[in-house]
Amino acid sequence: MAHGRALVADGADILDVGGESTRPGAATVSLDEEVARVVPVITALVADFPDIPVSVDTYKAGCAAAALAAGATIVNDVSAWAFDPGLLDVLVAAKPGYVLMHSQGRPDTMQCAPHYDDVVEEILAFFEDRLGRLVRAGLPEDRVVLDPGIGFGKRLEHNLAILRRLDRFLCLGRPLYLGLSNKTLFGDLFGLPLSRRGEATQVATALTVAKGARIHRVHDVAGAKRAVRLAMELAA
Numbered sequence: 001m002a003h004g005r006a007l008v009a010d011g012a013d014i015l016d017v018g019g020e021s022t023r024p025g026a027a028t029v030s031l032d033e034e035v036a037r038v039v040p041v042i043t044a045l046v047a048d049f050p051d052i053p054v055s056v057d058t059y060k061a062g063c064a065a066a067a068l069a070a071g072a073t074i075v076n077d078v079s080a081w082a083f084d085p086g087l088l089d090v091l092v093a094a095k096p097g098y099v100l101m102h103s104q105g106r107p108d109t110m111q112c113a114p115h116y117d118d119v120v121e122e123i124l125a126f127f128e129d130r131l132g133r134l135v136r137a138g139l140p141e142d143r144v145v146l147d148p149g150i151g152f153g154k155r156l157e158h159n160l161a162i163l164r165r166l167d168r169f170l171c172l173g174r175p176l177y178l179g180l181s182n183k184t185l186f187g188d189l190f191g192l193p194l195s196r197r198g199e200a201t202q203v204a205t206a207l208t209v210a211k212g213a214r215i216h217r218v219h220d221v222a223g224a225k226r227a228v229r230l231a232m233e234l235a236a
Contacts, residue, residue: 004045008052010221014074015049017041017067018057022078022107024151024184034058035066046071053097061086068094076217078103078152080130092138099177100134100144102126104153119158120165123148127172145215147177156188163204166211177215180204181224198223206231 004015019037020029029037038056045054055074056067061084064075068090074097081087083106091098102123104114116122127146135141146169148162169176186192186200202223205216209231218224 001041001044001048004041005048007221008049011225012052012221014053014055014215015045016055016057016074016076016217017045017072018076019063020058022057022152024107026107031060031062034060034063038063039066039070042067042070042072055097055099059083059087061090064090065094068096073097074099077101078107078149080126088134088137091134095139095143098134098139098144099147100127100130101147101152101177102149107152114153114155114158116158119154119161120168123162124169124172127169131172131174141174145175145177146172147179150178150180151183151185156185159183159185163208163211166208166213170212175214176212177217178205178208178213179217180208181216181218181220202227210235 007015017038019034020026038058042054042056045052053074054072055076056064056072057076058064058067059077059079059081064087068075075091076099077087078101080100080102081091105112131141131144134144148166148169150159150162154162166176181201182194182197186197187194190200192200198220201218201220205218205224206227209228216224216228
Protein backbone atom coordinates (compact mmCIF):
# COMPACT_ATOMS: atom_id res chain seq x y z
CA MET A 1 0.00 0.00 0.00
CA ALA A 2 2.87 2.40 0.75
CA HIS A 3 4.32 1.67 -2.67
CA GLY A 4 0.93 2.22 -4.33
CA ARG A 5 0.60 5.59 -2.60
CA ALA A 6 4.09 6.56 -3.75
CA LEU A 7 3.27 5.62 -7.35
CA VAL A 8 0.14 7.78 -7.28
CA ALA A 9 2.11 10.68 -5.79
CA ASP A 10 4.58 10.35 -8.66
CA GLY A 11 1.77 10.61 -11.20
CA ALA A 12 0.74 7.04 -12.03
CA ASP A 13 -2.43 6.88 -14.12
CA ILE A 14 -3.03 3.17 -13.43
CA LEU A 15 -1.91 0.85 -10.62
CA ASP A 16 -0.99 -2.69 -11.68
CA VAL A 17 -1.13 -5.35 -8.94
CA GLY A 18 0.38 -8.81 -9.40
CA GLY A 19 0.73 -11.77 -7.05
CA GLU A 20 2.90 -14.04 -9.21
CA SER A 21 6.13 -13.09 -10.94
CA THR A 22 6.24 -13.71 -14.70
CA ARG A 23 9.94 -12.95 -15.15
CA PRO A 24 11.89 -15.61 -17.08
CA GLY A 25 12.34 -18.72 -14.95
CA ALA A 26 9.86 -17.64 -12.28
CA ALA A 27 8.09 -20.29 -10.23
CA THR A 28 4.30 -20.55 -10.28
CA VAL A 29 2.03 -19.62 -7.38
CA SER A 30 -1.17 -21.44 -6.46
CA LEU A 31 -4.51 -19.79 -7.19
CA ASP A 32 -5.37 -19.49 -3.50
CA GLU A 33 -2.04 -17.88 -2.67
CA GLU A 34 -2.26 -15.45 -5.57
CA VAL A 35 -5.79 -14.37 -4.62
CA ALA A 36 -4.72 -13.96 -1.00
CA ARG A 37 -1.88 -11.71 -2.10
CA VAL A 38 -3.71 -9.42 -4.51
CA VAL A 39 -7.32 -9.04 -3.34
CA PRO A 40 -6.63 -7.20 -0.04
CA VAL A 41 -4.27 -4.82 -1.85
CA ILE A 42 -6.73 -4.13 -4.66
CA THR A 43 -9.56 -3.57 -2.18
CA ALA A 44 -7.48 -1.05 -0.23
CA LEU A 45 -6.16 0.76 -3.33
CA VAL A 46 -9.65 1.15 -4.79
CA ALA A 47 -10.86 2.56 -1.46
CA ASP A 48 -7.96 5.02 -1.18
CA PHE A 49 -7.83 6.04 -4.85
CA PRO A 50 -11.32 5.73 -6.37
CA ASP A 51 -10.29 7.71 -9.46
CA ILE A 52 -7.23 5.56 -10.30
CA PRO A 53 -7.98 2.42 -12.32
CA VAL A 54 -6.50 -0.73 -10.81
CA SER A 55 -5.18 -3.50 -13.03
CA VAL A 56 -4.62 -7.10 -11.98
CA ASP A 57 -1.62 -8.86 -13.51
CA THR A 58 -2.77 -12.48 -13.76
CA TYR A 59 -3.44 -15.27 -16.23
CA LYS A 60 -5.69 -17.24 -13.89
CA ALA A 61 -9.47 -17.01 -14.35
CA GLY A 62 -10.15 -17.39 -10.64
CA CYS A 63 -7.75 -14.63 -9.66
CA ALA A 64 -9.07 -12.30 -12.36
CA ALA A 65 -12.65 -12.86 -11.22
CA ALA A 66 -11.75 -12.22 -7.57
CA ALA A 67 -9.77 -9.10 -8.46
CA LEU A 68 -12.58 -7.68 -10.58
CA ALA A 69 -15.04 -8.35 -7.77
CA ALA A 70 -12.69 -6.44 -5.45
CA GLY A 71 -12.76 -3.40 -7.72
CA ALA A 72 -10.08 -3.90 -10.37
CA THR A 73 -11.18 -2.78 -13.83
CA ILE A 74 -8.34 -4.10 -16.02
CA VAL A 75 -6.91 -7.59 -16.55
CA ASN A 76 -3.25 -7.65 -17.62
CA ASP A 77 -2.68 -11.17 -18.94
CA VAL A 78 0.71 -12.38 -20.21
CA SER A 79 -0.80 -15.49 -21.79
CA ALA A 80 -3.64 -14.24 -24.04
CA TRP A 81 -5.81 -16.68 -22.00
CA ALA A 82 -3.76 -19.66 -23.27
CA PHE A 83 -2.67 -20.77 -19.78
CA ASP A 84 -6.24 -20.80 -18.41
CA PRO A 85 -8.93 -20.86 -21.13
CA GLY A 86 -11.56 -20.10 -18.50
CA LEU A 87 -10.21 -16.56 -18.37
CA LEU A 88 -12.02 -15.82 -21.63
CA ASP A 89 -15.35 -16.48 -19.93
CA VAL A 90 -14.42 -14.03 -17.15
CA LEU A 91 -13.49 -11.36 -19.69
CA VAL A 92 -16.70 -11.76 -21.66
CA ALA A 93 -18.87 -11.70 -18.54
CA ALA A 94 -17.22 -8.72 -16.81
CA LYS A 95 -16.00 -6.81 -19.90
CA PRO A 96 -13.00 -5.18 -18.17
CA GLY A 97 -10.14 -3.48 -19.89
CA TYR A 98 -7.81 -6.16 -21.21
CA VAL A 99 -4.11 -6.18 -22.01
CA LEU A 100 -3.67 -8.70 -24.83
CA MET A 101 -0.02 -9.69 -24.68
CA HIS A 102 2.12 -11.89 -26.91
CA SER A 103 4.38 -14.49 -25.35
CA GLN A 104 6.15 -17.51 -26.81
CA GLY A 105 5.98 -20.17 -24.13
CA ARG A 106 5.46 -20.05 -20.36
CA PRO A 107 7.57 -17.89 -18.01
CA ASP A 108 9.55 -20.85 -16.66
CA THR A 109 10.71 -21.95 -20.13
CA MET A 110 10.08 -19.06 -22.53
CA GLN A 111 13.72 -17.97 -22.81
CA CYS A 112 15.11 -21.44 -23.52
CA ALA A 113 15.03 -21.30 -27.33
CA PRO A 114 12.70 -18.62 -28.75
CA HIS A 115 12.55 -18.63 -32.56
CA TYR A 116 10.81 -16.51 -35.20
CA ASP A 117 11.12 -16.15 -38.95
CA ASP A 118 9.73 -12.60 -38.76
CA VAL A 119 8.94 -11.64 -35.18
CA VAL A 120 6.91 -8.52 -36.02
CA GLU A 121 4.69 -10.13 -38.63
CA GLU A 122 4.17 -13.22 -36.49
CA ILE A 123 3.09 -11.10 -33.52
CA LEU A 124 0.81 -9.05 -35.77
CA ALA A 125 -0.87 -12.23 -37.03
CA PHE A 126 -1.22 -13.40 -33.42
CA PHE A 127 -2.90 -10.12 -32.44
CA GLU A 128 -5.28 -10.28 -35.39
CA ASP A 129 -6.32 -13.82 -34.50
CA ARG A 130 -6.74 -13.24 -30.77
CA LEU A 131 -8.44 -9.88 -31.16
CA GLY A 132 -10.94 -11.42 -33.56
CA ARG A 133 -11.62 -14.27 -31.14
CA LEU A 134 -12.17 -11.85 -28.26
CA VAL A 135 -14.66 -9.78 -30.22
CA ARG A 136 -16.55 -12.81 -31.50
CA ALA A 137 -16.77 -14.15 -27.94
CA GLY A 138 -18.32 -10.90 -26.74
CA LEU A 139 -15.56 -8.61 -25.42
CA PRO A 140 -15.86 -5.22 -27.16
CA GLU A 141 -12.78 -4.28 -29.15
CA ASP A 142 -12.56 -0.92 -27.41
CA ARG A 143 -11.72 -2.75 -24.16
CA VAL A 144 -8.47 -4.15 -25.60
CA VAL A 145 -4.92 -2.81 -25.78
CA LEU A 146 -2.00 -4.65 -27.39
CA ASP A 147 1.31 -5.55 -25.72
CA PRO A 148 4.00 -7.19 -27.93
CA GLY A 149 5.56 -8.74 -24.82
CA ILE A 150 9.12 -7.43 -24.74
CA GLY A 151 11.29 -10.13 -23.15
CA PHE A 152 8.59 -12.80 -23.16
CA GLY A 153 9.99 -15.56 -25.34
CA LYS A 154 12.24 -13.14 -27.25
CA ARG A 155 15.97 -12.76 -27.66
CA LEU A 156 17.69 -9.37 -27.87
CA GLU A 157 17.38 -9.26 -31.66
CA HIS A 158 13.66 -10.00 -31.45
CA ASN A 159 13.07 -7.25 -28.87
CA LEU A 160 14.98 -4.72 -30.94
CA ALA A 161 13.08 -5.65 -34.12
CA ILE A 162 9.77 -5.15 -32.31
CA LEU A 163 10.81 -1.74 -30.98
CA ARG A 164 12.15 -0.58 -34.35
CA ARG A 165 8.90 -1.51 -36.09
CA LEU A 166 6.49 -0.81 -33.25
CA ASP A 167 4.26 1.36 -35.42
CA ARG A 168 3.48 -1.70 -37.56
CA PHE A 169 0.98 -2.78 -34.90
CA LEU A 170 -0.98 0.47 -35.17
CA CYS A 171 -2.75 -0.92 -38.25
CA LEU A 172 -5.04 -2.86 -35.88
CA GLY A 173 -6.44 0.37 -34.47
CA ARG A 174 -5.83 -0.45 -30.82
CA PRO A 175 -3.57 1.38 -28.32
CA LEU A 176 -0.10 -0.03 -27.77
CA TYR A 177 1.03 -0.99 -24.26
CA LEU A 178 4.71 -1.55 -23.43
CA GLY A 179 6.52 -3.10 -20.49
CA LEU A 180 10.12 -2.00 -21.07
CA SER A 181 11.09 -0.98 -17.57
CA ASN A 182 14.47 -2.37 -16.44
CA LYS A 183 14.23 -5.25 -18.90
CA THR A 184 17.05 -7.69 -19.63
CA LEU A 185 17.51 -6.20 -23.09
CA PHE A 186 19.25 -3.21 -21.47
CA GLY A 187 21.54 -5.60 -19.65
CA ASP A 188 22.27 -7.43 -22.90
CA LEU A 189 22.96 -4.20 -24.80
CA PHE A 190 24.99 -2.31 -22.22
CA GLY A 191 25.99 -4.83 -19.56
CA LEU A 192 23.91 -2.95 -17.00
CA PRO A 193 22.78 -4.58 -13.76
CA LEU A 194 19.11 -4.29 -12.83
CA SER A 195 19.78 -1.35 -10.52
CA ARG A 196 21.29 0.78 -13.32
CA ARG A 197 18.74 0.38 -16.12
CA GLY A 198 16.59 3.40 -15.24
CA GLU A 199 18.20 5.83 -17.68
CA ALA A 200 17.93 3.39 -20.59
CA THR A 201 14.30 2.76 -19.65
CA GLN A 202 13.51 6.48 -19.79
CA VAL A 203 15.21 6.95 -23.16
CA ALA A 204 13.42 3.93 -24.64
CA THR A 205 10.11 5.13 -23.20
CA ALA A 206 10.52 8.52 -24.87
CA LEU A 207 11.53 6.99 -28.20
CA THR A 208 8.62 4.56 -28.24
CA VAL A 209 6.12 7.34 -27.58
CA ALA A 210 7.07 8.66 -31.02
CA LYS A 211 6.37 5.20 -32.46
CA GLY A 212 2.85 5.08 -31.04
CA ALA A 213 3.15 3.50 -27.58
CA ARG A 214 0.48 5.13 -25.42
CA ILE A 215 0.62 3.09 -22.19
CA HIS A 216 3.87 2.36 -20.34
CA ARG A 217 4.21 -0.06 -17.44
CA VAL A 218 7.14 1.28 -15.42
CA HIS A 219 8.80 1.19 -12.04
CA ASP A 220 10.01 4.82 -11.97
CA VAL A 221 6.78 6.70 -12.66
CA ALA A 222 8.17 10.20 -12.20
CA GLY A 223 11.07 9.56 -14.57
CA ALA A 224 8.80 8.01 -17.18
CA LYS A 225 6.36 10.92 -16.95
CA ARG A 226 9.18 13.37 -17.67
CA ALA A 227 10.40 11.26 -20.59
CA VAL A 228 6.91 11.02 -22.07
CA ARG A 229 6.25 14.73 -21.65
CA LEU A 230 9.53 15.64 -23.32
CA ALA A 231 8.81 13.33 -26.24
CA MET A 232 5.36 14.84 -26.68
CA GLU A 233 6.60 18.43 -26.38
CA LEU A 234 9.26 17.87 -29.04
CA ALA A 235 6.76 16.17 -31.34
CA ALA A 236 4.22 19.00 -31.04
